[in-house]
Amino acid sequence: MAFEPVIGLEVHAQLKTRTKIFCGCSTKFGAPPNTHVCPVCLGMPGVLPVLNQKVVEYAIRMALATNCRIAGESRFARKNYFYPDLPKGYQISQYEMPIAEHGHIHITLSDGAVRKIGITRIHMEEDAGKSSHDPSRAVSFVDYNRTGVPLLEIVSEPEMHSPEEAGAYLRRLRSLLRYLDISDGNMEEGSFRCDANISIREKGAAELGTRTELKNLNSFRFVEKALAYEIKRQIEMVKDGEKVVQETLLWDVNQNRSVSMRGKEEAHDYRYFPDPDLLPLVIEEEMVARIGKSLPELPDQKKERFVTHYGLPEYDADILTAGRDLAAYFECCARQVKNPKTASNWIMGELTALLNACGKTIDESPVSAEDLAKLIALMEDGVISGKIAKAVFSDMAETGKAPDEIVAEKGLVQVSDASAVEPVIDRIIAAHTAEVEKYRGGNTKLLGFFVGQVMKETGGKANPRLVNELLSKKLG
Amino acid sequence: MSEKAPYELTIHEAQALLAAKEISAAELTESVLCRIENIEPMVDAYITICRETARKEAAAADKAIAEGKAGPLTGIPLAIKDLICTKGHRTTCASKMLADFTPPYDAMVMEKLHSHGAVMVGKANMDEFAMGSSTENSAFKTTRNPWALERIPGGSSGGSAAAVAADMCLGSLGSDTGGSIRQPASHCGVVGLKPTYGRVSRYGLVAFASSLDQIGPITKDVTDAAILLTAISGYDRRDSTSIDKPVADLSRDLDAGVKNMTIGIPREYMEQDGVDPEVQQAVVNAVEVMKEAGATCVDISLPHTDHAVAAYYLVAPAEASSNLARYDGVKYGFRDGSAAGNLKEMYINTRSAGFGAEVRRRILLGTYALSSGYYDAYYKKASQIRTLIRQDFEAAFTTCDIILSPVAPTAAFAIGEKADDPLQMYLSDIFTLSANMAGIPGISVPCGVTTGGLPVGLQLMGNYFEEAQLLKAAYTYEQASGMHLKKPSIHRNGSL
Ligand SMILES: [Zn+2]
Numbered sequence: 001m002a003f004e005p006v007i008g009l010e011v012h013a014q015l016k017t018r019t020k021i022f023c024g025c026s027t028k029f030g031a032p033p034n035t036h037v038c039p040v041c042l043g044m045p046g047v048l049p050v051l052n053q054k055v056v057e058y059a060i061r062m063a064l065a066t067n068c069r070i071a072g073e074s075r076f077a078r079k080n081y082f083y084p085d086l087p088k089g090y091q092i093s094q095y096e097m098p099i100a101e102h103g104h105i106h107i108t109l110s111d112g113a114v115r116k117i118g119i120t121r122i123h124m125e126e127d128a129g130k131s132s133h134d135p136s137r138a139v140s141f142v143d144y145n146r147t148g149v150p151l152l153e154i155v156s157e158p159e160m161h162s163p164e165e166a167g168a169y170l171r172r173l174r175s176l177l178r179y180l181d182i183s184d185g186n187m188e189e190g191s192f193r194c195d196a197n198i199s200i201r202e203k204g205a206a207e208l209g210t211r212t213e214l215k216n217l218n219s220f221r222f223v224e225k226a227l228a229y230e231i232k233r234q235i236e237m238v239k240d241g242e243k244v245v246q247e248t249l250l251w252d253v254n255q256n257r258s259v260s261m262r263g264k265e266e267a268h269d270y271r272y273f274p275d276p277d278l279l280p281l282v283i284e285e286e287m288v289a290r291i292g293k294s295l296p297e298l299p300d301q302k303k304e305r306f307v308t309h310y311g312l313p314e315y316d317a318d319i320l321t322a323g324r325d326l327a328a329y330f331e332c333c334a335r336q337v338k339n340p341k342t343a344s345n346w347i348m349g350e351l352t353a354l355l356n357a358c359g360k361t362i363d364e365s366p367v368s369a370e371d372l373a374k375l376i377a378l379m380e381d382g383v384i385s386g387k388i389a390k391a392v393f394s395d396m397a398e399t400g401k402a403p404d405e406i407v408a409e410k411g412l413v414q415v416s417d418a419s420a421v422e423p424v425i426d427r428i429i430a431a432h433t434a435e436v437e438k439y440r441g442g443n444t445k446l447l448g449f450f451v452g453q454v455m456k457e458t459g460g461k462a463n464p465r466l467v468n469e470l471l472s473k474k475l476g
Numbered sequence: 477m478s479e480k481a482p483y484e485l486t487i488h489e490a491q492a493l494l495a496a497k498e499i500s501a502a503e504l505t506e507s508v509l510c511r512i513e514n515i516e517p518m519v520d521a522y523i524t525i526c527r528e529t530a531r532k533e534a535a536a537a538d539k540a541i542a543e544g545k546a547g548p549l550t551g552i553p554l555a556i557k558d559l560i561c562t563k564g565h566r567t568t569c570a571s572k573m574l575a576d577f578t579p580p581y582d583a584m585v586m587e588k589l590h591s592h593g594a595v596m597v598g599k600a601n602m603d604e605f606a607m608g609s610s611t612e613n614s615a616f617k618t619t620r621n622p623w624a625l626e627r628i629p630g631g632s633s634g635g636s637a638a639a640v641a642a643d644m645c646l647g648s649l650g651s652d653t654g655g656s657i658r659q660p661a662s663h664c665g666v667v668g669l670k671p672t673y674g675r676v677s678r679y680g681l682v683a684f685a686s687s688l689d690q691i692g693p694i695t696k697d698v699t700d701a702a703i704l705l706t707a708i709s710g711y712d713r714r715d716s717t718s719i720d721k722p723v724a725d726l727s728r729d730l731d732a733g734v735k736n737m738t739i740g741i742p743r744e745y746m747e748q749d750g751v752d753p754e755v756q757q758a759v760v761n762a763v764e765v766m767k768e769a770g771a772t773c774v775d776i777s778l779p780h781t782d783h784a785v786a787a788y789y790l791v792a793p794a795e796a797s798s799n800l801a802r803y804d805g806v807k808y809g810f811r812d813g814s815a816a817g818n819l820k821e822m823y824i825n826t827r828s829a830g831f832g833a834e835v836r837r838r839i840l841l842g843t844y845a846l847s848s849g850y851y852d853a854y855y856k857k858a859s860q861i862r863t864l865i866r867q868d869f870e871a872a873f874t875t876c877d878i879i880l881s882p883v884a885p886t887a888a889f890a891i892g893e894k895a896d897d898p899l900q901m902y903l904s905d906i907f908t909l910s911a912n913m914a915g916i917p918g919i920s921v922p923c924g925v926t927t928g929g930l931p932v933g934l935q936l937m938g939n940y941f942e943e944a945q946l947l948k949a950a951y952t953y954e955q956a957s958g959m960h961l962k963k964p965s966i967h968r969n970g971s972l
Contacts, residue, residue, distance in 0.1 A: 044579065045577070045682040089801020273794060
């Protein structure tokens with residue numbers, strides 16, 4: 001029996017508004033505990049929430065970018081439960097009437113296949129505080145700085161069928177949030193959190209199996225690992241004739257396995273009801289139109305433009321548009337060179353390798369887009385060879401110097417003067433009579449050998465096209 | 477006027493004397509504080525008396541008067557219901573849970589009163605978290621009715637109403653979720669007004685049921701109610717449900733009369749079972765007074781009245797169950813962590829010991845009404861009934877300007893009489909809670925005294941944001957009947 005996993009994802013993205021969703025406190029990360037608080041976010045008696053309009057604007061941006069239908073009227077609701085990091089005893093969220101529903105995004109898989117994943121809903125809510133426990137003293141602490149930081153909850157349809165698809169979906173969501181400049185999308189710092197619903201079913205079956213919910217997936221690596229583990233666990237259970245139990249599981253990073261949370265978070269009745277402190281949120285079409293106009297070019301559009309305008313293959317365009325900064329880097333570079341594909345090759349090859357090696361992001365790149373463009377231009381103008389260019393690139397990364405400066409300093413200018421190269425070729429031919437015989441006897445593959453010898457002799461500076469030409473003539 | 481002791485004055489009388497420099501704010505405040513000294517042991521209207529602050533505020537008021545900067549409330553001693561947050565003064569909500577809670581902020585109404593130079597003499601007793609109709613649910617004391625000390629003053633703003641009736645302040649603020657201003661005003665023979673929902677900011681009013689709560693004045697006459705309501709009304713961006721509408725001076729043109737007004741008398745209210753015949757008669761008499769004053773009186777129908785109590789006692793407790801979740805012993809207020817082995821036990825111990833029986837009852841009721849599987853049958857259905865009640869009033873106001881009815885089915889009952897019968901207690905809100913469900917304004921004005929010597933109130937309800945018209949009708953009735961001049965006997969013995 002072949003099984004197919006069915007995965008739905010719930011993402012919580014912290015919005016990077018300056019102030020919290022219902023009060024004027026700062027949202028800045030990393031302040032000393034309980035310094036970014038006020039009576040409103042501490043849930044003191046008699047105080048009331050006032051909606052931060054920036055949060056609404058950001059939610060609309062994300063809704064538009066994910067092709068959602070935006071509700072003309074939506075409502076905030078209270079989600080009631082007791083926990084010390086929830087100061088009011090309820091979280092203000094949205095329930096029956098979220099701000100956006102019925103959207104979708106496209107994801108690209110490693111084999112180039114493109115899939116459409118449905119977005120069930122997007123809603124706004126407030127974050128809770130942070131608890132920490134000191135078991136040695138049997139005390140707990142709560143930091144309310146995070147309480148009231150705005151979140152977008154983005155819920156997908158259960159339409160993903162592999163950990164890879166889930167990973168691609170999450171990366172695309174994060175990329176959208178960053179393109180829109182509304183969230184840092186940092187999983188490790190908690191500004192981008194993910195819970196997954198997983199079930200398995202016989203391949204081709206229409207009905208969904210019993211699902212489990214997997215929480216605490218706080219890095220992209222864990223998500224795919226945890227999903228793969230959970231899929232395998234469920235398949236093995238079913239194969240053994242057992243039934244999957246609907247429950248909440250926690251991914252244990254240290255043990256690389258999911259652990260049941262049964263008895264803890266289970267069986268909550270959140271008693272949702274419309275929050276009487278906040279009026280229904282009315283969104284005018286003009287507002288949506290205005291925000292729509294202010295949206296930046298999004299990854300899908302940018303990818304298409306890179307293909308048509310720069311003539312890049314889909315694969316290149318997809319990689320280069322994954323991040324807004326990377327795309328900008330490419331464009332800056334591509335505008336200054338003859339062949340944009342060369343720029344793409346360099347960015348996806350040498351530059352990416354360099355960044356990975358030094359653990360830096362594209363906007364911290366030791367080689368600027370302008371300098372990389374200059375390097376490519378030197379190559380395209382025949383001033384240096386491709387091989388020399390690679391050496392110059394390493395130098396640029398190390399010293400921060402401009403490529404023409406390095407080329408001039410080290411005397412790396414390519415030799416394209418036949419009268420300078422001819423004597424070298426003559427010397428090589430004279431020194432390798434046996435190989436010359438073989439070549440003339442029909443083994444033309446040996447041309448490469450002669451080219452190599454010439455390049456070695458000239459320290460790589462001879463123009464390879466010229467060397468090829470002269471060698472063919474003299475050997476022929 | 478001069479034969480009255482200063483504490484006996486109405487706000488507008490005191491204001492005239494202060495302006496004429498015939499009395500100082502300090503003298504007025506001392507007079508009230510002295511009155512409190514004499515009467516409070518009998519009435520128990522206050523949870524906290526703020527003597528020192530009151531004296532300081534009176535001195536500041538005298539300075540403002542001397543500088544010609546006085547307004548209508550400058551130097552006027554007021555009592556504030558103890559669920560209105562007062563910066564630097566404990567705000568207990570008459571609950572053990574907040575017995576030592578001192579807010580670091582003022583309610584918006586307090587900011588307004590401060591800016592007008594009013595003097596706060598104390599925080600008034602109430603039913604715990606405003607849940608009750610008798611003030612017996614206070615965790616600290618039961619306030620007594622100044623007209624009959626063995627009787628309840630009404631509730632939940634019983635302390636605010638009793639303090640006004642016993643001249644222990646010139647006026648007060650209460651809050652009204654289902655009748656909590658109007659019913660105690662009725663039982664204490666004073667004027668109490670619940671404004672249109674959204675007229676007065678709820679910022680700093682400790683929430684009972686957010687969609688129903690409104691702060692309003694309790695005063696010795698209609699003119700004072702108009703003055704006090706004008707002072708506290710207005711838009712506040714900190715309360716998203718407050719409404720951005722200009723507020724006129726409501727004390728102007730109060731004597732415009734009712735000649736062009738149509739007064740509707742809802743048959744469902746007049747035919748209600750369990751209404752004391754003396755109350756019924758007082759209201760019938762009031763109709764005659766209004767007719768004589770030139771109003772047209774018509775019979776109207778509010779067909780969903782029968783469902784109002786049931787719907788109210790689902791909506792209000794549901795909101796309360798959520799609003800009161802924050803009192804969990806974690807951040808402020810009472811905590812019983814002594815025997816707690818874990819977090820859940822701490823919650824249970826704290827909330828069992830910190831809340832009184834009525835509050836716990838309503839939290840349970842509300843939690844149940846919102847529970848999955850019951851939400852549609854209870855909370856949702858109640859919300860639908862609420863819409864129907866609102867539509868009843870909207871329809872009624874197409875044929876009349878003012879609706880007239882009793883405030884409560886009976887005059888004040890004896891302390892302890894209904895304490896064990898919550899359902900009977902809930903039913904006594906029948907005439908008042910519909911105004912909260914609909915969000916319209918309502919006022920209680922004295923309209924008689926029973927043979928047993930207990931005051932009876934008349935309720936007038938107006939259309940949304942028509943407080944001006946409502947006050948004109950109430951003023952006309954008050955002046956024509958002279959009922960506001962009747963005082964409890966405790967008043968005469970006051971100089972004990
Ligand atoms: Zn805050």
